Amino acid sequence: MQYAQTRRLVASNSVTLDGYFTGVNGDFSWSKNDNDAEFNAFVADNAINGGQLLFGRITYELMASYWPTPLATKNDPIVAERMNSLPKGVFSKTLDKASWNNTKLVKGGLAAEIRKMKQEPGRDMAILGSGSIVAQLAQEGLIDEFQIVLTPVVLGQGRTMFDGIKKALNLKLTKTRTFGNGKVLLCYEPVA
Numbered sequence: 001m002q003y004a005q006t007r008r009l010v011a012s013n014s015v016t017l018d019g020y021f022t023g024v025n026g027d028f029s030w031s032k033n034d035n036d037a038e039f040n041a042f043v044a045d046n047a048i049n050g051g052q053l054l055f056g057r058i059t060y061e062l063m064a065s066y067w068p069t070p071l072a073t074k075n076d077p078i079v080a081e082r083m084n085s086l087p088k089g090v091f092s093k094t095l096d097k098a099s100w101n102n103t104k105l106v107k108g109g110l111a112a113e114i115r116k117m118k119q120e121p122g123r124d125m126a127i128l129g130s131g132s133i134v135a136q137l138a139q140e141g142l143i144d145e146f147q148i149v150l151t152p153v154v155l156g157q158g159r160t161m162f163d164g165i166k167k168a169l170n171l172k173l174t175k176t177r178t179f180g181n182g183k184v185l186l187c188y189e190p191v192a
Contacts, residue, residue, distance in 0.1 A: 003119075007124050014149040015160075021131055023155050028062075051086070051122075051126055053083070053086050055128065057091070062099050063083065064099070067080055067084055068099075087103075089105075091106045110136055132164070138169055143192070148188070172191050173187070
């Protein structure tokens with residue numbers, strides 16, 4: 001008898017040296033790529049490997065306002081193509097519809113819905129940005145891997161992707177990679 005393999009859920013975010021994934025008022029300007037060919041290839045390769053993308057409302061609206069545009073296609077054609085074609089889910093209690101191509105709107109039951117999605121056939125899932133759902137799902141033990149790109153900038157204030165965590169999360173480092181632009185990829189898995 002063959003058993004279905006559980007889909008993995010990966011949270012992927014850039015953070016500053018002082019631990020913020022967004023600056024004051026949701027500012028992400030600090031995370032721009034700085035013409036590092038190796039880092040840009042890494043980002044494009046991640047997009048090509050694909051899977052299902054998951055967002056909270058704020059990140060969804062930000063992504064949906066950029067990736068379907070001609071500017072995104074001009075600036076980053078590989079990533080834009082993948083962002084627009086991959087299946088996406090947006091978790092929101094306030095959105096009435098999700099108009100970005102291949103997007104399913106999920107109105108409630110975040111943890112229950114993720115448990116169900118992990119059992120469905122398909123490729124792995126990735127949360128991009130979306131700190132509020134990262135914190136909720138991490139607390140529920142539903143995130144299988146945290147991919148953190150540490151960016152060499154200090155903001156002094158902002159929001160961490162773990163705001164709201166009520167108990168410690170013990171993680172183990174599984175992989176690192178350093179890029180010429182000073183960014184460092186840190187991959188962690190929860191300790192059982």
